[in-house]
Amino acid sequence: MFIKSHLYNAFLLTSFIFLSCFTMGQAQYDFHNFNSEDGLPSAEVYFCLQDNGGFMWFATDQGVARYNGFEFEIFTIRDGLTDNVIIDLEKDQFGKIWFIGLNGSLSFFDEGRIIPYQFNDHIKVGGNEKKKRINYIKSIFVSKEGDVTLGSVYSRSMKISADGKITYFTAANKNVCLIYDRDIDNGTLLYTGSDRDLKLKNSIQILEKGAVVGSTEFEGLDITHTMATKIEGKGFVLNQSNELKYFQDSLIIISPLDYYILHTRYDGEFLWVGTICGGLLKLKFVDGSFKLIDQYLKDKNVSSSYRDKNGSIWLTTTNNGVYYLINDHTVNYYVANDKITDIAVSDSILYISNLSGKVYGWNLENNKLIQTEVFDSYIDEINAYKDGLIVSGKELHFINVNRKEKIKSGLTMSHLNIAGNRAGPLIFYSSSNLFYTRDLTDFKRIYEGRTFDNICYDDSTIVSGVDDGIIRIDTLGNVEKIYTGDRIIKLSNSNFGLIALSIKSEVLIINEDNVQAYRFDDKGEYIKSFLIDDDCLWLVGNIGLIRLSKNSQDEFVKETFLLSDGLLSNEIFKIAATKDLIILASKKGVQSFPKKELKKLNSGKLSIENVVIDGESIDYSKTLEIKYDQNNMEVVLSALMINALGSKNIEYQINNKLFKTNNSRISLTNLAPGNYVLNFRLKNDNWEELIAQTTLKFTIKKPFWNTVWFYFLCALLISLSTFVIVKNLFDKQKQRLRQNDLLVSYQQKALLAQMKPHFIYNSLNSIQTQVLKSDKFEAHKYISKFGELIRKNLEWSEFELILLKEELELIQLYVDLEQKRMAKQIVFDVVLSVDIDIEKVRIPPFIIQPIIENSFWHGINLPSIENGKINLEITLANDYLHFTVVDNGIGIDAAMKMNKEKHLSMSSKITMKRIQLLESKYNFNANYSIVDLRNEGATGTKVEFILPKFYA
DSSP states (O other): OHHHHHHHHHHHHTTTOOOOOOOTTBOBOOOEEEOGGGTOSOSOEEEEEEOTTSOEEEEEBTEEEEEOSSOEEEEOGGGTOSOSOEEEEEEOTTSOEEEEETTSOEEEEETTEEEEOTTHHHHHHTSBTTTTBOOEEEEEEEOTTOOEEEEEESSOOEEEOTTSOEEEOOOSSTTEEEEEEEEETTEEEEEEEOOOOTTSEEEEEEEETTEEEEEEEEESOOTTSOOEEEETTTEEEEEETTEEEEEETTEEEEEEOSSOEEEEEEOSSOEEEEESSSOEEEEEEETTEEEEEEEEOTTSOEEEEEEOTTSOEEEEESSSOEEEESOTTOEEEOOTTSOEEEEEEETTEEEEEETTSEEEEEETTTTEEEEEEEOSSOEEEEEEOSSEEEEEESEEEEEETTTTEEEEEEEEOSSOEEEEOTTSOEEEEOSSEEEEESSSSOOEEEEESOOSEEEEEETTEEEEEETTEEEEEETTOOEEEEEESSOEEEEEEETTEEEEEETTSEEEEEETTEEEEEEOOTTSOOEEEEEEETTEEEEEETTEEEEEEEOTTSOEEEEEEOGGGTOSOSOEEEEEEOSSEEEEEETTEEEEEEGGGOOOOOOEEEEEEEEEETTEEOOOSSOEEEOTTOOOEEEEEEEEESSTTOOOEEEEEETTEEEEESOSEEEEOSOOSEEEEEEEEEEOTTSOSEEEEEEEEEEEOOOGGGSHHHHHHHHHHHHHHHHHHHHHHHHHHHHHHHHHHHHHHHHHHHHHHHHHHHHHHHHHHHHHHHHHTTOHHHHHHHHHHHHHHHHHHHHHTTOSOEEHHHHHHHHHHHHHHHHHHHTSOEEEEEEEOTTOOTTTEEEOTTSSHHHHHHHIIIIIOSTTOSSEEEEEEEEEETTEEEEEEEEOSSOHHHHHHHTTOSSOOHHHHHHHHHHHHHHHHHTOOOOOEEEEGGGGTSSSEEEEEEEEOEEO
């Protein structure tokens, strides 16, 4: 292969390099390796990048691979590639992925397929035919207009316009072999070259918008493997064999490395250098030189590096596939192959113990092993403090780091653990005894019985977890029960209160008599240990790492971190912390996280790729309608995990039953007719957190005998068979109702006709009075108003309802006539609610006038009433009109005595009968009442009733 052949000399030049192996003295990183066994087309990978959709792409010598976080999809020349050996990948400003083949040809990925570049033959023309070398493309830039600019080796670089026109780049002088152009059509082209004798002194030109802004000379520069990397605000870095050549203006700094360089990338802070046998170097330019910050995969040939959207690192190698590091701030401390028993932290020292009786001390500032202690037997627990370490197993040891001495206490037991701090009292407890000491020489038994964890509450008080709760013990052995419940296996004091962990994985927060409980074992989960730090409660167990922190409502907010977030394992048995780090111990080792870098990485997408019914794909872009006998389908899901280590946990619900699967092809069988909305959910490792979801809607039609129209037809036939029978009964009932309405209407008119003679008689009496007085002018006016009143009476008497406005006009005419007849001033007021529209509301005609008439004739038409008043008030409530007529006359009781009548007047009887008929027809209660106000301590009569609000 091309890459292998061109690296051959590099291997010879660097054969002296020492291939570093894993040692206990250096902390490691937990890389996940993807190889051909995992789906890569080849272990020889040259480049990688991430597209805008989140997929990772890998260029290999056997085609390209696209990775969705679960599986690799392979593309070769059968899928449109112009060469199976793809040496580089580029992403243009439109999001298209370009593939650079070893044969000097291009293709790109667009809308789900690979398309060969239409002007590949132009690139071949640009090659050096004399030396029979293909045009080795090293960079590509695509403008907004579709022009493709190529940087190449062995020939002049070129720009191919969208219509195929070629423009060549020409160096300023014959000595130039490499051009770095920072603005080609507002873009950046990293590498361009010209074909010339490389043995001469060469120079590199820096261009901006085509103009030379800098030039630097180098001896014997090999442009085949030379890469130009811009360091923002500083200068440029070239790699030549095993040297980094930094130059800025006239300044040139050459930094030799121990490894042959394959790749360089600058991320704004660090220069990442891929090497042969040296892995990936993380360098920082400080004070004119490159300082080594870190080194990854020391024995590998790293051909490229890439940091994805999650901040994770991808490394490609030419001999062992792809490596993935979720979080490069996470450090792993491996302790041989022995089982880890405990961890402890003191200042910047991490202590790790194992079953072989060894304790390792790590400097957390530089991740170096600084101390190893060996004991005669296994170790159960270690406690660290400022000056040393307490180690318990079959025997108890105290290690003073400063004096480098190891003290054996002489206290031996089959099981021994420690609680407390060396600065204060210490508690040692076995399976059946609790000992108290302050100097590691005098041990006092203060409790005989089994305890599972203990803390020093103060210098004289110990709190212990026992089989049925928590007890408090003083140094004299006095015991007090402070909590009763399940067995308590872990205790700690905090700002939240006393924290306890029960054997049922219940976390208890105890404040005086208040106990808050958080349970985690509903799905087989358990909590192994916990830690109070930074006002957070950290929990570990078989569900990874949980952080509980309080929000503004003083409620705990839960965050879960798992393998997919960078943990070595989801099963953690011990946790410790420093000011900046969280340290976790699992069966796979011990690792540290910077607290500020601990974040959720579970992000992804879920979509429907295909829906298959009876072996045929169908259009699922809109709601599907499927026949009742097509109720078996297969749904193919496409899942994308931006984090490459996500579990393909798919959850969906159908017919109120929840299903879980790891298969992206989901079969749905024997579905009943109906409407379906299937919500497919992508969940995290423990099925707890939702990562992404998608929805499929479809309808399975019912068979014709189970449809609404069929039921309707049957019901229609049954109805027709009974229609003839019930029709006559219905018609007769309708006829009776119509006759009843006519009867009520005629009764209404008859009562109205009874009222008219009464009204006319009273009006003629008024006219006669004026004539007898020989007042012709007033009589004329009176007759005119009376004529208008008679006209309205005749017009409206035929209507069942008239406008309220018209009724009020009629009343006003009547009041004017009566005032003239009586020859004295009578105040008549009408009060209307603002929510009554008199031009829209209707009432029966002459329903108010008889009441006003009674007020005149039987209430205030007496010499004893000097200032007569009649008030008419109309209000609206609950869609009913409320009428109230009040006068200040002698009152109804006095009027009846004066007229020697035992019953109401004719007009009052007629009005009441009309209202009764209205009640019968419209089914309401008018609440008609006549009240003598003398009974209420006043003078006069009040009439009240209500009517429905009829609209025009």
